[in-house]
Amino acid sequence: MVISEPKPLEEILAMLEGQQKVFIVGCSECATVCQVGGEEQVKAMAETLAQHGKTVTGSVIGDPGCHLLGLKRQFREHRAEIEAADTLLIMSCGNGAQTAADATEKPVHVATDTLFVGRVERFGQFREMCLHCGECALERTGYICPVARCSKGLQNGPCGGTTAEGKCEVNPEMDCGWLLIYNKLKEQRKLDGLREYVPPKETKPHPAERVVPREGPPGQGGEA
Amino acid sequence: MSLRPVLQSDRFVVTGEVGPPKGTNVEHVLEEAKLLAPLVDGINVTDIQAAAMRLGSMATCHLIRDLGAEPVLQMVCRDRNRLALQSDLLSAWVLGIENVLCLTGDHPTLGDHKGAKPVYDLDSVQLLQVAHGLNEGHDMMGNELEGRPNFCLGAVVTPGANPPEMQILKLEKKVAAGAEFIQSQAVYDVAAFAEFMERIRHIQVPILAGIVLLKSAGMARYMNANVAGVTVPDSLIEEMAEAGKKDKAAKAEAKKADHVVNTSIEIAARLIRELQPLCRGVHIMPLGWGHHVPAVLKVAGLR
Numbered sequence: 411m412v413i414s415e416p417k418p419l420e421e422i423l424a425m426l427e428g429q430q431k432v433f434i435v436g437c438s439e440c441a442t443v444c445q446v447g448g449e450e451q452v453k454a455m456a457e458t459l460a461q462h463g464k465t466v467t468g469s470v471i472g473d474p475g476c477h478l479l480g481l482k483r484q485f486r487e488h489r490a491e492i493e494a495a496d497t498l499l500i501m502s503c504g505n506g507a508q509t510a511a512d513a514t515e516k517p518v519h520v521a522t523d524t525l526f527v528g529r530v531e532r533f534g535q536f537r538e539m540c541l542h543c544g545e546c547a548l549e550r551t552g553y554i555c556p557v558a559r560c561s562k563g564l565q566n567g568p569c570g571g572t573t574a575e576g577k578c579e580v581n582p583e584m585d586c587g588w589l590l591i592y593n594k595l596k597e598q599r600k601l602d603g604l605r606e607y608v609p610p611k612e613t614k615p616h617p618a619e620r621v622v623p624r625e626g627p628p629g630q631g632g633e634a
Numbered sequence: 635m636s637l638r639p640v641l642q643s644d645r646f647v648v649t650g651e652v653g654p655p656k657g658t659n660v661e662h663v664l665e666e667a668k669l670l671a672p673l674v675d676g677i678n679v680t681d682i683q684a685a686a687m688r689l690g691s692m693a694t695c696h697l698i699r700d701l702g703a704e705p706v707l708q709m710v711c712r713d714r715n716r717l718a719l720q721s722d723l724l725s726a727w728v729l730g731i732e733n734v735l736c737l738t739g740d741h742p743t744l745g746d747h748k749g750a751k752p753v754y755d756l757d758s759v760q761l762l763q764v765a766h767g768l769n770e771g772h773d774m775m776g777n778e779l780e781g782r783p784n785f786c787l788g789a790v791v792t793p794g795a796n797p798p799e800m801q802i803l804k805l806e807k808k809v810a811a812g813a814e815f816i817q818s819q820a821v822y823d824v825a826a827f828a829e830f831m832e833r834i835r836h837i838q839v840p841i842l843a844g845i846v847l848l849k850s851a852g853m854a855r856y857m858n859a860n861v862a863g864v865t866v867p868d869s870l871i872e873e874m875a876e877a878g879k880k881d882k883a884a885k886a887e888a889k890k891a892d893h894v895v896n897t898s899i900e901i902a903a904r905l906i907r908e909l910q911p912l913c914r915g916v917h918i919m920p921l922g923w924g925h926h927v928p929a930v931l932k933v934a935g936l937r
């Protein structure tokens with residue numbers, strides 16, 4: 411799940427300055443779950459924009475908003491409304507915003523800030539669990555990711571910053587990921603696994619543009 | 635004299651520490667280094683300590699080396715990727731720096747550039763392994779070096795971390811990766827430290843217990859609340875508070891107010907004396923009170 415949150419309204423209005431007619435694009439998946447670009451939020455945005463003197467020419471809920479071919483098809487179904495608009499306002503994540511930008515000739519603006527890929531704890535609560543590093547270490551670490559859940563992404567054990575309460579000194583709200591790993595493996599009598607030296611990772615999450623299926627030499631990426 | 639032979643001797647090892655300035659005025663840091671030089675076996679130079687941007691460790695180490703002292707380059711994983719870390723290690727060697735302490739490094743959010751990108755491309759164990767590889771004549775990809783360093787490598791441990799087993803697992807890895815000496819986080823509870831040392835009896839490299847001079851009762855309470863793995867016992871806090879009261883009274887009567895400083899020196903010296911039978915040395919972190927280190931060592935009966 412791609413977790414995003416709405417940008418402040420003032421920022422959105424500033425982006426839309428000088429553009430009177432707006433077509434709104436939501437998303438049926440993550441942005442709906444995050445309540446930033448589902449049916450309800452798109453409707454509310456249309457009302458808000460109208461209150462601020464804009465004309466909303468129409469809207470569509472991308473199914474999902476990050477499906478390039480699918481979104482192009484949906485845009486064709488709304489051709490007239492999009493043609494009538496000066497700009498598109500995208501209420502989904504950064505993937506959706508760029509997908510929309512590629513699916514139309516019109517200028518686009520994004521109404522959200524994308525935060526992380528995470529899980530849904532419960533309604534409206536999300537937690538980052540994976541940084542999609544491409545070298546999954548979970549089998550070794552008791553299914554608690556040291557890349558995502560240690561503030562420093564340490565591979566060979568904790569730093570000295572575990573507080574007396576078992577939290578991370580970087581963020582007192584956050585459990586020390588390595589303490590979680592240690593406790594889990596101790597419980598499973600698998601602490602010996604932590605004695606092994608873990609070499610540096612080769613694949614980094616940024617700034618590689620990664621695609622599947624892979625083309626070219628590993629790590630070189632290729633054309634989607 | 636180089637640090638390595640001292641570590642390999644029977645002598646009780648004493649290392650000190652200085653922090654580079656925020657700016658280019660090196661007068662004070664070099665004065666502090668000059669004062670420490672005849673008293674200690676090595677002087678650590680912190681690497682952008684507490685993630686607060688300042689003059690670099692390598693340049694400061696080089697200047698300290700020019701004074702005839704023995705610098706220990708602290709190198710953290712926070713700011714440089716594997717290319718820069720390895721290159722800086724080679725650079726340090728050609729500038730005459732023989733000792734490197736490998737650390738993870740405080741997170742940028744604890745410093746004065748909170749939005750800085752944290753790197754941590756390598757962790758401290760991997761950095762030790764890589765530095766050890768440079769000593770052996772190859773970079774971390776196995777490419778041969780034209781001329782190699784011969785660093786004496788060090789690492790750190792937090793004896794007060796809970797649970798200690800988690801720290802010990804990592805300490806074992808650090809030693810296996812090439813650490814020749816270990817400096818610890820500040821120790822105030824000698825009994826707890828003795829227990830920790832008992833748990834790591836199997837570790838053969840010298841352990842130098844960390845000594846941080848207490849500047850006030852408030853500083854002790856602050857550390858208890860904010861510095862992970864450091865616990866100042868109430869009895870020491872009371873000693874410092876009492877000294878603070880005496881100083882306040884002395885000031886009111888326009889008398890000499892040196893109780894806090896003397897108590898701080900006495901506590902540090904007492905800790906050193908009590909730690910002496912437990913470990914191979916001490917690492918003194920004066921945090922700006924370098925001018926009191928000679929007195930600490932004198933009272934401790936070391937110099």
